[in-house]
Amino acid sequence: MNTRVRFAPSPTGPLHIGGVRTALYNYLFAKKNNGTFLLRIEDTDQTRFVEGAEAYIVEAFKWLGLTFDEGVGIGGAHGPYRQSERKALYKPYAEQLVRDGWAYYAFDTAEELDAKRKEAEAEKKTFQYDANTRMGMVNSLTLPAEEVTRRLESGDHYVIRFKYPDNVDIHVHDLIRGEVVINSSLLDDKVLYKSDGMPTYHLANIVDDHLMEISHVIRGEEWLPFAPLHVMRYKAFGWDAPQFAPLPLLLKPDGNGKLSKRDGDRLGFPVFPLQWHDPKSGETSSGYRESGYLPDAVINMLALLGWNPGNDQEMMTLDELIELFSIDKISKAGAKFSLDKAKWFNHEYILQKSADELYPHFAKILADKGISTEESYIKSVIDLIKERLNFLGDFWDQASYFFVAPTEYDPQALKKRWKEGTGEKLRAIDSILTSIQPFDKMQAHDAVMKHIQDNELNMGQVLNSLRIALVGTAKGPELFTIIELLGVDEVVRRVERAIGVIEAGQ
RNA sequence: GGCGAGUUCGUCUAGUUGGCCCAGGACGUCAGGUUUUCAUCCUGAAGAUCAGGAGUUCGAAUCUCCUACUCGCUACCA
Numbered sequence: 001m002n003t004r005v006r007f008a009p010s011p012t013g014p015l016h017i018g019g020v021r022t023a024l025y026n027y028l029f030a031k032k033n034n035g036t037f038l039l040r041i042e043d044t045d046q047t048r049f050v051e052g053a054e055a056y057i058v059e060a061f062k063w064l065g066l067t068f069d070e071g072v073g074i075g076g077a078h079g080p081y082r083q084s085e086r087k088a089l090y091k092p093y094a095e096q097l098v099r100d101g102w103a104y105y106a107f108d109t110a111e112e113l114d115a116k117r118k119e120a121e122a123e124k125k126t127f128q129y130d131a132n133t134r135m136g137m138v139n140s141l142t143l144p145a146e147e148v149t150r151r152l153e154s155g156d157h158y159v160i161r162f163k164y165p166d167n168v169d170i171h172v173h174d175l176i177r178g179e180v181v182i183n184s185s186l187l188d189d190k191v192l193y194k195s196d197g198m199p200t201y202h203l204a205n206i207v208d209d210h211l212m213e214i215s216h217v218i219r220g221e222e223w224l225p226f227a228p229l230h231v232m233r234y235k236a237f238g239w240d241a242p243q244f245a246p247l248p249l250l251l252k253p254d255g256n257g258k259l260s261k262r263d264g265d266r267l268g269f270p271v272f273p274l275q276w277h278d279p280k281s282g283e284t285s286s287g288y289r290e291s292g293y294l295p296d297a298v299i300n301m302l303a304l305l306g307w308n309p310g311n312d313q314e315m316m317t318l319d320e321l322i323e324l325f326s327i328d329k330i331s332k333a334g335a336k337f338s339l340d341k342a343k344w345f346n347h348e349y350i351l352q353k354s355a356d357e358l359y360p361h362f363a364k365i366l367a368d369k370g371i372s373t374e375e376s377y378i379k380s381v382i383d384l385i386k387e388r389l390n391f392l393g394d395f396w397d398q399a400s401y402f403f404v405a406p407t408e409y410d411p412q413a414l415k416k417r418w419k420e421g422t423g424e425k426l427r428a429i430d431s432i433l434t435s436i437q438p439f440d441k442m443q444a445h446d447a448v449m450k451h452i453q454d455n456e457l458n459m460g461q462v463l464n465s466l467r468i469a470l471v472g473t474a475k476g477p478e479l480f481t482i483i484e485l486l487g488v489d490e491v492v493r494r495v496e497r498a499i500g501v502i503e504a505g506q
Numbered sequence: 507g508g509c510g511a512g513u514u515c516g517u518c519u520a521g522u523u524g525g526c527c528c529a530g531g532a533c534g535u536c537a538g539g540u541u542u543u544c545a546u547c548c549u550g551a552a553g554a555u556c557a558g559g560a561g562u563u564c565g566a567a568u569c570u571c572c573u574a575c576u577c578g579c580u581a582c583c584a
Binding site: 004008009010012033042045046047048090105106109113117124125126143157159161177181182183186187188190191192193195196198200201202205220221222223225226227228233246248249250253256257258293304305306308310311312314328331332333334335337338340341342343344345347351385387389399413417459460461462463464466467473475476477480 | 507508509510511512513517518519520522528531532533534541542543544545547548576577578579580581582583584
């Protein structure tokens with residue numbers, strides 16, 4: 001049997017990072033088994049449809065480099081892949097279930113059901129539409145046949161509910177947790193077909209997974225309670241059920257509970273792959289891409305949240321992940337998202353990238369600042385400072401002085417490193433640098449060191465004050481490399497400017 | 507409330523059939539080293555009585571039972 005898996009999001013908003021991980025595991029599993037990875041859009045709830053969500057999902061996967069073999073936007077032999085476009089297809093399946101005694105028509109209104117629930121709540125009980133209560137409700141089980149026909153024909157609103165056989169143990173075997181048993185009398189008669197003519201998840205999902213020949217259902221653990229229900233449904237249709245793999249949840253970094261959109265805003269990390277503007281609320285949520293993460297880093301980090309290769313290896317490319325992935329190494333417990341670890345992964349990936357690969361990102365940052373400089377110069381700067389970056393966006397913070405002379409000088413550093421007479425000492429260094437024609441870094445270094453020794457100067461004092469003049473702070477890469485990149489003329493200009501600004505302020 | 511699932515350092519986790527685990531790695535933390543500085547990098551340290559209890563066993567993180575806690579589900583949402 002071919003391995004066919006699907007990622008089936010609802011276009012109700014941006015793709016949550018937990019959803020991305022679910023998709024990733026599906027992808028890895030498919031590729032590992034030379035199978036097919038397909039994208040199906042589950043837009044059966046018209047009330048929750050959000051404009052732009054589907055396009056967002058497609059773009060997010062494009063950025064991440066996860067490609068679908070089949071589905072929305074790609075096509076394939078099992079289309080259409082948008083459930084709203086498959087609408088007409090579901091009703092006959094629901095009706096088949098009614099004919100076979102696995103389902104029934106129900107005419108109860110939302111108000112009536114609400115009232116029942118309220119009533120039960122008052123008695124500290126829960127109302128459930130099930131084997132115990134269905135005979136007291138308005139449905140094709142309790143109404144005379146001609147009344148049912150009349151109602152259906154007159155266009156009364158109705159839903160189709162699944163009818164569980166009474167008191168049967170349902171066994172569900174899943175790939176992560178093994179066997180789970182539940183008794184059917186505990187389950188409620190889920191609506192399969194809604195009064196608006198759309199199927200619910202519980203029908204559409206089963207029908208589509210069957211029609212699309214899905215072999216493995218890898219989805220979030222929040223679906224675990226529905227597994228017995230779905231298994232029963234496959235049985236009702238007489239179909240073979242796919243294998244289930246309920247993935248542990250992604251938890252918020254502090255406290256407990258599912259990672260939610262709000263946690264990102266609150267704790268300062270993205271919960272979405274791409275930035276998202278909510279068309280309704282007008283709110284903007286940050287994305288990994290815009291926050292300066294590299295897609296491979298996000299993939300690697302996500303892969304390890306709930307799975308591991310069984311050894312100590314942590315840095316893995318997509319191909320390596322595919323090679324090493326296996327469902328039985330997926331953990332059972334939820335994993336807390338860690339910003340520190342995410343940061344570390346990103347740093348490692350930036351380190352691995354060449355200046356050529358990094359160049360487009362940083363050239364864009366510079367262009368946005370209105371700076372255009374030679375590509376080779378920018379690449380030299382990249383090679384020098386990439387090891388100091390956690391995020392692509394740190395570039396300006398760490399390297400701005402290579403493009404714009406500092407106008408402010410860190411007071412703390414000044415206090416420690418800039419004493420009386422410092423200006424004159426720097427001018428002396430300037431003339432040494434200027435005298436070296438053509439400029440040579442090693443030669444300059446040796447000459448300056450000799451000068452410091454000969455005049456019994458304090459090396460830390462001199463070099464750090466020069467650094468402050470050039471950079472604005474007492475931080476940064478090796479000083480003579482900075483001088484070399486900046487050029488001696490610019491060094492002299494910056495020293496003079498620093499002397500002017502600093503000694504005027506003293 | 508009901509049902510289900512989960513529970514190893516602060517966090518992610520290793521720990522396949524009980525002994526090589528008084529529990530290993532990584533992130534983070536701390537301390538040294540490297541550096542004119544900061545960051546990187548290198549070295550090292552602290553950090554889990556394996557949720558708790560009771561059993562089985564010569565021997566349990568690994569098996570059994572009980573308890574606790576946490577999470578998930580409990581819609582004509584997915």
